[in-house]
Amino acid sequence: MFRALEQRVTFAIVISVLALCAMLGAVVTWAACTIIGTGYIQAQHNAAMELPAIAEREIASAGSLERARLAIERHFAGTDIVVRLRPARQRGIGGGPQPSDLRHGVMPVGGQAPRESFDAAPYPGAVLVMSLSGLHPMRVPIAGDLAFIIPDVSRLNRAALAFFSALGAIVAVILIAGAIAARLLARAAIRPLIDVTLGLRRLAQGEFTRHWIDTNERSPLGELADAYNGAVDQVTAAIEERLETESEMRAFIADAGHELRTPLTVLTGYIDVLQKGAAQNAPLAERIYTSMRTESRRMRSLIDKLILLARLERLDTHAATRVELEPFVKRVIDAVAPHGSNVAFQAHAHDLVVSIDDAELHAAFANLIENALKYAPGSAVTVDLRAVGSEAEIAVKDAGPGMSAAALTHAFDRFYRGENVAAPGSGLGLSIAKRAVERAHGTLRLESPAGDGVRATIRLPRA
Numbered sequence: 001m002f003r004a005l006e007q008r009v010t011f012a013i014v015i016s017v018l019a020l021c022a023m024l025g026a027v028v029t030w031a032a033c034t035i036i037g038t039g040y041i042q043a044q045h046n047a048a049m050e051l052p053a054i055a056e057r058e059i060a061s062a063g064s065l066e067r068a069r070l071a072i073e074r075h076f077a078g079t080d081i082v083v084r085l086r087p088a089r090q091r092g093i094g095g096g097p098q099p100s101d102l103r104h105g106v107m108p109v110g111g112q113a114p115r116e117s118f119d120a121a122p123y124p125g126a127v128l129v130m131s132l133s134g135l136h137p138m139r140v141p142i143a144g145d146l147a148f149i150i151p152d153v154s155r156l157n158r159a160a161l162a163f164f165s166a167l168g169a170i171v172a173v174i175l176i177a178g179a180i181a182a183r184l185l186a187r188a189a190i191r192p193l194i195d196v197t198l199g200l201r202r203l204a205q206g207e208f209t210r211h212w213i214d215t216n217e218r219s220p221l222g223e224l225a226d227a228y229n230g231a232v233d234q235v236t237a238a239i240e241e242r243l244e245t246e247s248e249m250r251a252f253i254a255d256a257g258h259e260l261r262t263p264l265t266v267l268t269g270y271i272d273v274l275q276k277g278a279a280q281n282a283p284l285a286e287r288i289y290t291s292m293r294t295e296s297r298r299m300r301s302l303i304d305k306l307i308l309l310a311r312l313e314r315l316d317t318h319a320a321t322r323v324e325l326e327p328f329v330k331r332v333i334d335a336v337a338p339h340g341s342n343v344a345f346q347a348h349a350h351d352l353v354v355s356i357d358d359a360e361l362h363a364a365f366a367n368l369i370e371n372a373l374k375y376a377p378g379s380a381v382t383v384d385l386r387a388v389g390s391e392a393e394i395a396v397k398d399a400g401p402g403m404s405a406a407a408l409t410h411a412f413d414r415f416y417r418g419e420n421v422a423a424p425g426s427g428l429g430l431s432i433a434k435r436a437v438e439r440a441h442g443t444l445r446l447e448s449p450a451g452d453g454v455r456a457t458i459r460l461p462r463a
Helices: 003-062 065-074 124-133 153-189 191-204 220-275 282-313 325-336 358-375 405-409 429-439
Strands: 081-085 138-142 145-151 321-324 343-347 353-356 381-388 391-398 443-447 455-461
Touching (some): 003 065, 003 081, 003 124, 003 145, 065 081, 124 153, 145 153, 220 282, 321 325, 321 358, 325 391, 353 358, 358 391, 358 455, 429 443
Parallel strands (some): 343 381
Antiparallel strands (some): 081 145, 443 455
């Protein structure tokens, strides 16, 4: 899929390594040739210092320079330099050595080294060393003539070739290792891009499971992987939330249908009875009409609560207003509690203000009061209002039989009515209360110590 990109990245890295090797090789070659040439130049200077004394001794022994020639040249055999006397055919030309002949590196006519003993052309290594180091034949005047101190080009060439062979082997190893490393680096460099592409393909095919891309790179591809991780997290969370919502909605519809079926069945049965002539019996008809009115009101109450709960489940923002709690609590108690009911209200803090939808808070608090009066009939109900740090707390406490641990676990489930199923109700009151409080960024908690009734506590952030 990304083979061409990987090859281009690998090629770019290899070219970079090759250029670096070429640059370092040139520097190392120059340094090595300079060092080798310096050694030969030093050997030439040492021979130049020794040569006059050796020539004088050999000439004295042989009687003439021509007879001592071979002995003088053999004296330096096997060293890094070669000493050659000017051939006899060149002697006397120009009237002997001139002062300019004594300068190193200048070889005018009549003063050049014997070509047969110094031909560097077949030795490219020696030519390179001599070119870079400035190494050249040296001339020394002896016995009124010239002697040439010449580097041993064959030996110099072997030294240069040994160096270049070692350098070539090192460069070859570096290039092979560089090519392997370049392939690995290129693959690692584009790995986030490959992973992101595969992940997007999975998303396009409908696979919404989380597939994180692990990357610690601080590079554009690393940032791409981080962005992909964030997008996948959001998409997966949205899909999971949608599936959960759909599951809850299916359960909600099934439960609502089940709850509505009973009053509809009762109404249908009574209608059948009326059609069969029960309407002619006034006392029976009155009982039927009373029952039908009760069931219709129950169904209306259930439908109203279903609509309210559906509205609370919407994701749109609620119309939050500033609500002063003390008069609000008094107003709800007066509206919900029947006249003469045993509901006591105590405000331990005044001027407590919260930001919430007035209607939603009314629904939540009213359901708690209704539950306390319904499931603990005749018991005292207390409502306390207090400040707890940065929150306002409303607690509704009854003195009824309380709730079991199992009932507390499912208390906020829709249509759950606990063990006391004989009491009238839809099982939606606590669900509505909890959702309304959560939309105001608050919490609703139920507590039921054994034999001490139920305490419902609402906590809301103060405005």
